Amino acid sequence: MALDTKSETRQFTVVGTRPLRPDGIDKVTGRARFGADMTAPGMLIGLVLRSPHAHAKIKRIDTSAAEAIPGVHAVVTRADFPVIGDNDFIADILDNCMAGEKALYDGHAVAAIAASSGAIARKALKLIKVDYEVLPHVTDVDAAMKPGAPVLHEGRANETVPEGMSSNVVARYEFGHGDIGAGLAGADRVLERTYRTEATHQGYIEPHACLAQMGPDGQADLWCCTQGQYMVRDTCAAILGLKQGQLRVTASEIGGGFGGKTTVFLEPVALALARKSGRPVKMVMTRSEVLRATGPTASSSIDIKLGMTKDGRITAGFAELRYQGGAYPGSPVEFGAMSAFAPYDLDHVKTVGWDVVTNRPKQAAYRAPGAPMAAFAVESAIDELAKGFGLDPLEVRLKNAAREGTRASYGVTYPAIGLEATLRRAKDHPHWTAPLGSNQGRGVACGFWFNFGGNTCVSMNIAPDGTVNVIEGNPDIGGSRASMSMMAAEELGISYDQVRTVIADTASLGLNDVTDGSRVTFAVGLATIEAARDAKREMCKRAAMVWGIEEDAVEWKDGAAHPAGPNAGSHPPMTLAEIAAIASNTGGPIAGHYEVNAEGAGVSFATHMVDTEVDPETGAVKILRYTVFQDAGKAVHPAYVEGQFQGGAVQGIGWALNEEYIYGADGTLQNAGFLDYRIPVASDLPMIDTVILEIPNPGHPYGVRGVGETSIVPPLATIANAVSAASGVRMADLPMSPPKVLAAIKGA
Amino acid sequence: MVKVRVWGSLAAATEDRTEVEVDATTLRELLDALAARYPALRPQLDRGVSVAIDGKVYNDSWFQPIREDSEVVLLARLKGG
Amino acid sequence: MSRIHVTTTINGDPVEYLCDPEETLLDVLRDRLGLTGSKEGCGTGDCGACSVTMNGRLVCSCLVLGAEAEGAQIATIEGMAKGETLHPLQRKFIEHAALQCGICTPGILVAAKSLLERNPDPTEEEARYWLAGNLCRCTGYDKIIRAVMDAAAEMREAS
Ligand code: FES
Ligand code: FES
Numbered sequence: 012m013a014l015d016t017k018s019e020t021r022q023f024t025v026v027g028t029r030p031l032r033p034d035g036i037d038k039v040t041g042r043a044r045f046g047a048d049m050t051a052p053g054m055l056i057g058l059v060l061r062s063p064h065a066h067a068k069i070k071r072i073d074t075s076a077a078e079a080i081p082g083v084h085a086v087v088t089r090a091d092f093p094v095i096g097d098n099d100f101i102a103d104i105l106d107n108c109m110a111g112e113k114a115l116y117d118g119h120a121v122a123a124i125a126a127s128s129g130a131i132a133r134k135a136l137k138l139i140k141v142d143y144e145v146l147p148h149v150t151d152v153d154a155a156m157k158p159g160a161p162v163l164h165e166g167r168a169n170e171t172v173p174e175g176m177s178s179n180v181v182a183r184y185e186f187g188h189g190d191i192g193a194g195l196a197g198a199d200r201v202l203e204r205t206y207r208t209e210a211t212h213q214g215y216i217e218p219h220a221c222l223a224q225m226g227p228d229g230q231a232d233l234w235c236c237t238q239g240q241y242m243v244r245d246t247c248a249a250i251l252g253l254k255q256g257q258l259r260v261t262a263s264e265i266g267g268g269f270g271g272k273t274t275v276f277l278e279p280v281a282l283a284l285a286r287k288s289g290r291p292v293k294m295v296m297t298r299s300e301v302l303r304a305t306g307p308t309a310s311s312s313i314d315i316k317l318g319m320t321k322d323g324r325i326t327a328g329f330a331e332l333r334y335q336g337g338a339y340p341g342s343p344v345e346f347g348a349m350s351a352f353a354p355y356d357l358d359h360v361k362t363v364g365w366d367v368v369t370n371r372p373k374q375a376a377y378r379a380p381g382a383p384m385a386a387f388a389v390e391s392a393i394d395e396l397a398k399g400f401g402l403d404p405l406e407v408r409l410k411n412a413a414r415e416g417t418r419a420s421y422g423v424t425y426p427a428i429g430l431e432a433t434l435r436r437a438k439d440h441p442h443w444t445a446p447l448g449s450n451q452g453r454g455v456a457c458g459f460w461f462n463f464g465g466n467t468c469v470s471m472n473i474a475p476d477g478t479v480n481v482i483e484g485n486p487d488i489g490g491s492r493a494s495m496s497m498m499a500a501e502e503l504g505i506s507y508d509q510v511r512t513v514i515a516d517t518a519s520l521g522l523n524d525v526t527d528g529s530r531v532t533f534a535v536g537l538a539t540i541e542a543a544r545d546a547k548r549e550m551c552k553r554a555a556m557v558w559g560i561e562e563d564a565v566e567w568k569d570g571a572a573h574p575a576g577p578n579a580g581s582h583p584p585m586t587l588a589e590i591a592a593i594a595s596n597t598g599g600p601i602a603g604h605y606e607v608n609a610e611g612a613g614v615s616f617a618t619h620m621v622d623t624e625v626d627p628e629t630g631a632v633k634i635l636r637y638t639v640f641q642d643a644g645k646a647v648h649p650a651y652v653e654g655q656f657q658g659g660a661v662q663g664i665g666w667a668l669n670e671e672y673i674y675g676a677d678g679t680l681q682n683a684g685f686l687d688y689r690i691p692v693a694s695d696l697p698m699i700d701t702v703i704l705e706i707p708n709p710g711h712p713y714g715v716r717g718v719g720e721t722s723i724v725p726p727l728a729t730i731a732n733a734v735s736a737a738s739g740v741r742m743a744d745l746p747m748s749p750p751k752v753l754a755a756i757k758g759a
Numbered sequence: 760m761v762k763v764r765v766w767g768s769l770a771a772a773t774e775d776r777t778e779v780e781v782d783a784t785t786l787r788e789l790l791d792a793l794a795a796r797y798p799a800l801r802p803q804l805d806r807g808v809s810v811a812i813d814g815k816v817y818n819d820s821w822f823q824p825i826r827e828d829s830e831v832v833l834l835a836r837l838k839g840g
Numbered sequence: 841m842s843r844i845h846v847t848t849t850i851n852g853d854p855v856e857y858l859c860d861p862e863e864t865l866l867d868v869l870r871d872r873l874g875l876t877g878s879k880e881g882c883g884t885g886d887c888g889a890c891s892v893t894m895n896g897r898l899v900c901s902c903l904v905l906g907a908e909a910e911g912a913q914i915a916t917i918e919g920m921a922k923g924e925t926l927h928p929l930q931r932k933f934i935e936h937a938a939l940q941c942g943i944c945t946p947g948i949l950v951a952a953k954s955l956l957e958r959n960p961d962p963t964e965e966e967a968r969y970w971l972a973g974n975l976c977r978c979t980g981y982d983k984i985i986r987a988v989m990d991a992a993a994e995m996r997e998a999s
Contacts, residue, residue: 039949040917041878169806184766216944216976264942267940267978422833423811690977693968693976693985
């Protein structure tokens, strides 16, 4: 679909206000039902047996002792799943859900059991005998690229990988334009640095959970916490050989996802157990399983070469990025390579990305996948050069900022974008000039992310009393039901509390893409507005019938049909409620709907600013003050936009300071719990200030841009730059945990 | 003819050029023409691409019109969190 | 293995159940009594999603055995609102948009209520330290702290 609609510069009545969210009461009273909160009569409990080895051949699995335990109803291994032919994408997901010939990482599922109680299932799990042949393993990205490194798979490299590299290198990407050599030659200083970031987990507080049932007729029902019930349906159907229309997936309330719930882990296994046992099967992961076996993000190792003149012009930027995405191809390195220099207007820019497999869990998307690490490297390098020349880091960024008409490093020419606006607001903000104490330092950095559109369906039903239901197909992960109700109310000209938005199961609405890529407020919002327009057309038609005039002589304004134009005659307006009340007499129920593959989403930029204090005795970094400046296009519900900015920033703070996957020499994860995998807690943080800029997105009728992901891109470098300002040490290796910072201070 | 920018690593499939020209008036024609003219691009086209037309990103819409003077950039298929 | 018979009070209601010796109070609440408002984020006392009070003391119900509830007064999120009337904390959480996904919300509300019972006028820092055992991955805590401070102010005024 072409989205050439010009966004209206209009006065909104509902959009931009802060009404109470419709699911608020359910969520503050404990009534909301999340993934693990569902039960079914006769339900069994399913558990997964996981590999204790980082890399091992599975020679034999003996399940007979487990099966003999009373109360055990089904045991499945890979042998219970069909062979997936030529679809690598699905085959990898299956292999990740249930290992085939090899266990590829610590925590890889090798068998699963369904029993009448959790206690019986736990006991039976211990009786499954797996005969492993332990193989050498590799968990570090640079080590995995070396010739002679232990190899996970043969033959998975695509045609972009040069001959002679380790088989663990599976893809190469290159972006950019100009001539790096010439650009660097024009610099007054060229900085060369290597940066490293560890893998971090999305860290949603709700572990994966599902409840499956399936009859011998192939009809199946699945309840689960997911970012996309249609994705679950289509993936499970492909893995298990089911018909999409026979598998109905209902999304529960979702306790956080951040990208980590855009794929499946338990769901196909639960369905297989339900099929085999003939009983409903519920599966819930433990926190340790979540950390060991679901998707963290990639870890990275990045070389930067950056040239700058002494007045702060970047003459050339080069980045070579190596990301390991766990045991299967698909690390987000291409997005790292595309986004690394995206905020800047550069004549000479080149990025090379390498996708590498290692003996770690298959990475899953994490908020702006691939971009935070790349931004960490580039924004740290810019800061170091700027400071070396004694330049203001915001001025340097303004001098090089991409604007409308800039050719981005990944190829496109930007339309109107908001980067410069965020930088100017940052410069004018009191935070920028506030005094700092000793051992304190201030940092800034920018970030970029794409926004997506995608397949979207929305239905809108007008009830006889004039209230409205919006039916949409994307799980509400942070207040999107409120935003949809607001856009519907705005477009229909009725009040917010006349609208209730519900999330449909896969049988009740056409395909909706996953809640990802910051797409929901943009794409589902667009479809909601268009569905409302469809309903309005129908209501105008009904009014025209009543008035005995032509349809096109009726217009909709302020929640009512009005006669319009020279031949309309004079009739008192008919409100939505009045038209709804006589729907049966004028042709039947009134509904609007809209189905689209929403294309043409825009891009998004942010600038972050932080004050830190570094304790020279312990190396601990304290966040004193934090401000986010981001373009939202149009903030539909500003409180939830602020919430996205704040939440992303704090996830970035965790990534920068504490969070990391720690592997032992044996390749097993050493910190598979929230005690040792430490996400930020309330006492670590100050308030997170936000400044919402509104530079309308020309691709959306209200000017909305996605806002969910960009906020995690700048914090890593923002904090590293502030730590450098506070302590004089430049941390190129994340996380900046106290021992590392202390060692750097002592070594400086 | 429409000018299409391809990213660096694809140049190996397009006679070392990062800008190629094909005859196309829609997205589908564009992808078909690229595959026909540069068969070595096929593996990547099969893995999936996004196409930026005048700065907006399209994934699937076959009949999205492309003007002769449109800026067309091939991108790796986008996915988010 | 023989089960243990427990008589206890939950949100003011007399309750009896049988549980296994190793079963946690959280499992009992969720799986035996259908009180699924308390959430399990970790099962190891690290996230606070399972927070309840036992005889007025804030505990992680995943670290308490079901058998330990014998004779105790347990309060969970399900008992926080009185009929149609939300507790001021519940109301302020909705007003301040202090929840995104809402999985941490029951535990944080129970913990915050316990804070305000002890200290009706906490500083921001005291609120942050009291809630440091309750993880929220969505909000960055900003709006949660604001909601708690605002509810505290309102409750002080009302009393
Ligand atoms: S579930 Fe009890 S503290 Fe996490
Ligand atoms: S609102 Fe999602 S974890 Fe707190």
